[in-house]
Structures are given as structure tokens and as C-alpha cells.
Amino acid sequence: MRQKTERKQRNVHSQLNDSSSQDLLLEAASELMIERGTTDISLSDISIRSGVNAALVRYYFGSKHGLMMALVRKALAPSLLQIDHLIDMKISPKEKMRIHISGIVNTYYTYPYINRLMHQLITEDYEIYGPIIVNEVSAPVSHMQKLVLEEGVSAGIFRRVDPTLVYLQIVGACDQFFHGRIQRKTIFNIDEVDEDYKKKFADLLFDSIMKGLSSK
Amino acid sequence: MRQKTERKQRNVHSQLNDSSSQDLLLEAASELMIERGTTDISLSDISIRSGVNAALVRYYFGSKHGLMMALVRKALAPSLLQIDHLIDMKISPKEKMRIHISGIVNTYYTYPYINRLMHQLITEDYEIYGPIIVNEVSAPVSHMQKLVLEEGVSAGIFRRVDPTLVYLQIVGACDQFFHGRIQRKTIFNIDEVDEDYKKKFADLLFDSIMKGLSSK
Numbered sequence: 264m265r266q267k268t269e270r271k272q273r274n275v276h277s278q279l280n281d282s283s284s285q286d287l288l289l290e291a292a293s294e295l296m297i298e299r300g301t302t303d304i305s306l307s308d309i310s311i312r313s314g315v316n317a318a319l320v321r322y323y324f325g326s327k328h329g330l331m332m333a334l335v336r337k338a339l340a341p342s343l344l345q346i347d348h349l350i351d352m353k354i355s356p357k358e359k360m361r362i363h364i365s366g367i368v369n370t371y372y373t374y375p376y377i378n379r380l381m382h383q384l385i386t387e388d389y390e391i392y393g394p395i396i397v398n399e400v401s402a403p404v405s406h407m408q409k410l411v412l413e414e415g416v417s418a419g420i421f422r423r424v425d426p427t428l429v430y431l432q433i434v435g436a437c438d439q440f441f442h443g444r445i446q447r448k449t450i451f452n453i454d455e456v457d458e459d460y461k462k463k464f465a466d467l468l469f470d471s472i473m474k475g476l477s478s479k
Numbered sequence: 480m481r482q483k484t485e486r487k488q489r490n491v492h493s494q495l496n497d498s499s500s501q502d503l504l505l506e507a508a509s510e511l512m513i514e515r516g517t518t519d520i521s522l523s524d525i526s527i528r529s530g531v532n533a534a535l536v537r538y539y540f541g542s543k544h545g546l547m548m549a550l551v552r553k554a555l556a557p558s559l560l561q562i563d564h565l566i567d568m569k570i571s572p573k574e575k576m577r578i579h580i581s582g583i584v585n586t587y588y589t590y591p592y593i594n595r596l597m598h599q600l601i602t603e604d605y606e607i608y609g610p611i612i613v614n615e616v617s618a619p620v621s622h623m624q625k626l627v628l629e630e631g632v633s634a635g636i637f638r639r640v641d642p643t644l645v646y647l648q649i650v651g652a653c654d655q656f657f658h659g660r661i662q663r664k665t666i667f668n669i670d671e672v673d674e675d676y677k678k679k680f681a682d683l684l685f686d687s688i689m690k691g692l693s694s695k
Contacts, residue, residue: 300602303519378655385662386516393665401666427667428652428683435651436644439594446601449609450617451643467644475687 285323287313289334296376300443302331302383328388331380332395338374339400342366346407356415360476361469363411367437368465372456375441378434405430415476422478429472436468501539503529505550512592516659518547518599544604547596548611554590555616558582562623572631576692577685579627583653584681588672591657594650621646631692638694645688652684 291313295304306327310317324330345366349359370377381400384392408426415421440447441456448454456464507529511520522543526533540546561582565575586593597616600608624642631637656663657672664670672680 300598382516382659382662385665386659389661389665393661397665424687425683427669428680428687431652431655432648432684432687435653435655436647437651438655439647439651443598443602445605445609446598449601449605449613453643464644467641468648471640471644471648471691474693475691477690 281323284315284319285333287315288320288323288330289337291315292330292334293374293376296380297444300445302376302379328384328392331384332392334374335377335380335384335396336399338370338377342370343400343403346403350407350410355420356411356418357420357473359411359414360473363407364433364469364472365465367433368461368468371437371441372461375443378438379442412476416478420478421476424476429476432475433468433472440464497539500529500531500535501549503531504536504539504546505553507531508546508550509590509592512596513660516661518592518595544600544608547600548608550590551593551596551600551612552615554586554593558586559616559619562619566623566626571636572627572634573636573689575627575630576689579623580649580685580688581681583649584677584684587653587657588677591659594654595658628692632694636694637692640692645692648691649684649688656680 288309292304292309295308295312296302306317306320309320309327309330320327320330324333345362349363352359354362381392381396385396405426408430412421412424412426412429416423444454447456453460504525508520508525511524511528512518522533522536525536525543525546536543536546540549561578565579568575570578597608597612601612621642624646628637628640628642628645632639656667660670663672669676
């Protein structure tokens with residue numbers, strides 16, 4: 264409650280501050296998706312939660328889809344930056360996979376709905392968001408994974424596996440685990456995932472994927 | 480088109496045949512979810528596609544949620560029956576996992592939206608569907624997986640792993656792969672998954688999970 268009031272006040276003082284109003288809208292959308300365990304939220308809910316007029320969504324982002332795509336970009340920016348660096352880093356392919364998996368887990372920890380949001384954009388407006396998401400997200404991620412897997416095979420430490428399956432197991436496990444607090448509580452009886460639990464999950468996933476990849 | 484006309488005719492002749500009208504409604508809902516790559520479909524769409532009056536949904540299933548739960552039960556019945564048998568079968572834990580994984584892949588092949596549908600029911604009516612889905616689905620599946628994993632550890636062929644992660648990797652990979660034709664086409668450039676491809680996917684997943692579990 265205190266937080267909401269603060270936001271309203273901040274907003275009154277910065278109605279003309281575009282970048283902070285945009286941030287308020289993105290934060291509000293993110294919070295609502297996490298709380299409700301679904302990406303189906305309305306513009307009016309986002310407007311009420313953020314204290315920013317719904318008309319400004321059109322002004323800043325063009326549409327609700329535009330706002331969702333901006334949220335996808337914000338959520339994935341650190342991971343995608345990391346991917347660029349990882350390819351050229353002078354560390355073992357195993358270490359690259361550890362950093363990569365831990366980066367993905369971190370993304371889902373903060374943005375548990377990220378996978379569903381991209382799927383929703385593709386489902387609802389394939390013509391526009393299909394190519395954008397492939398070019399900006401899927402292609403760079405799977406390109407990097409493929410390079411690291413090949414590096415591991417050349418080094419004799421990974422066996423040859425289908426990169427698609429590695430992608431599916433990493434992303435699938437993160438999505439199932441982090442998306443929807445209510446479902447996780449219901450199905451696994453795990454209520455809050457804190458930093459420690461997140462780290463444990465990333466270690467387990469890395470360990471399991473590595474065992475699956477091992478050439479030994 | 481021919482199919483739809485046939486249905487309409489069948490329906491005229493069997494308006495009082497409850498079980499076939501129920502089947503028509505469930506089939507129509509299933510087809511729409513697959514075609515659209517989302518579980519967000521309306522009663523009116525289901526009614527139009529099936530040729531069955533929307534009011535009969537309330538009569539047969541109580542509500543749209545009731546119809547969705549009936550679809551979940553229909554989709555999972557073979558897998559859940561298999562689970563009961565598997566526990567007592569006199570085969571190796573590795574063979575049990577192979578049958579189990581292949582059963583899950585088969586379910587997702589026919590009902591690719593099954594995971595999303597359960598999540599949607601839990602999100603939209605937690606009080607009612609949370610306990611139902613835990614008791615009827617999650618609890619028996621994870622109980623069986625836990626027993627088989629323990630059996631493998633006792634036999635010295637599996638290492639000790641967190642059963643939750645095994646569950647997440649199997650279900651997560653199937654959900655990511657089968658849910659949403661459009662997304663799969665967009666992200667993996669895989670259009671049609673036929674029987675052969677399904678079998679290849681099940682083999683790869685089994686192989687990878689087994690490598691991850693292996694005590695060697």
C-alpha cells in the first residue's frame with residue numbers, strides 16, 4: 264500500500280519524465296504477472312497499479328503487445344549481453360555452460376513469466392513477433408549453445424547430442440519451476456524461492472545437464 | 480469442412496445421446512487449443528466447432544472449468560493407469576523410466592496443451608482445482624517417479640538425485656516442445672511432429688535423463 268502511494272506521488276511529480284513513466288508501467292506489468300501467475304493482464308490493471316494513464320501505453324509502446332515486447336527486451340538484455348561475451352571467453356565449455364545456465368536461472372528468478380510472455384506474443388501476433396523473437400532471442404541463444412556444445416565435443420568432454428533437446432531441458436525446467444507461484448506451491452509444495460534455493464536449483468540443473476552431456 | 484458438417488448431422492440425430500455430445504464438446508475444445516496454440520478459448524467457439532449448444536456445457540460439465548477438468552481427466556487416464564501398473568511390474572527401474580517417459584511423450588503428442596490447461600485451472604480457481612490436480616495427477620506421478628528413482632539407487636544403477644528436478648526436466652521438455660505448433664515452428668523450425676519424430680524425441684529424452692541419473 265505504502266509502495267503504491269509512493270508511486271502515485273512520484274508519478275505526479277514526473278508526468279513528463281518519459282523514462283520513469285515507462286519504467287513504472289513495465290514494473291507494474293511485471294508485478295501483476297508474477298502475483299497472478301499468468302501473463303493475461305489488462306491495460307487497465309497495469310494503469311491502476313502503476314498510477315500511469317493507460318493512454319500513455321499507446322504513446323510509449325504503441326500497444327499492450329509493444330509494452331510486453333519492451334518487458335521481454337528488458338528481462339533478456341543481461342542474458343543476451345552475456346551470450347556475446349561467453350562465446351569468446353577463454354574458459355572451458357563446461358564453465359561456459361555453468362555460467363549460461365546460471366544466467367538463465369537468474370532471468371527466470373526475476374522474470375518467471377518470460378517464456379509464457381514470448382509464447383503469448385507469438386501466438387497473438389505471429390507476423391510481427393515471430394521474426395522479432397527468433398532474431399533477438401531464440402537464434403542467438405541456440406547459436407551460442409550449439410557452439411559451446413561443439414567446443415565440448417571437440418575437447419572430448421561432451422558426447423554429441425541434439426542441441427534442441429539441451430535447450431528444451433534447460434528452458435523447460437526453468438519455466439515449469441519458476442512460472443506460477445501458486446502452481447509451484449500446489450505441485451511441489453515449495454512456497455518461496457529465495458537466493459539460496461535459486462542457487463541450489465541452478466547447481467542441480469547444471470549438474471544434471473552436465474551428466475547428460477558427459478562423454479564418459 | 481466436411482468433418483464439421485458430419486458433426487452437425489450426427490448431433491441432430493443424437494441430441495439426447497449424452498455421452499456422444501460430451502465427446503463432441505471435449506474433442507472440439509481439444510482441437511481448438513491445438514490449432515490456436517493456447518488454452519484461452521471461449522465456450523461459444525467450442526459450441527460452434529462441436530455443433531453442440533453452449534447451454535449443454537453447463538448441463539454436462541457445470542462450467543467451462545468443468546469441461547476443461549473433464550478434458551484433463553480424459554487426456555491423463557491412460558498415463559495414470561500405466562503408473563499404477565508400472566510400480567509393481569517386474570522389470571528394471573531403467574525400463575520403468577523408459578515406459579514412463581514414453582507414456583508422457585505420448586500424452587503430450589495427443590494433448591500438447593495438457594500442462595497449460597492444468598496450470599490455467601489452478602490459476603483461475605485454485606480453491607477447487609488445486610487439490611483436485613494435486614490428488615489426481617501430481618501426487619501419483621511424483622510418488623511413482625520417487626519409487627522408481629529409489630529402486631534404481633538401491634540397485635546401484637542410479638545416483639541419488641532430487642526427484643523434483645527429474646520431474647521438471649521431463650515435463651518441462653515435453654511442454655516446451657509440444658505446446659504451440661506456431662512457437663515450435665518459429666523457434667526450432669520444426670513444423671509437423673509425426674509418429675517417427677515423436678519416437679525420436681522420446682528416445683532422446685530418455686537417453687538424456689538416463690545419462691543424468693546414471694551412477695557410473
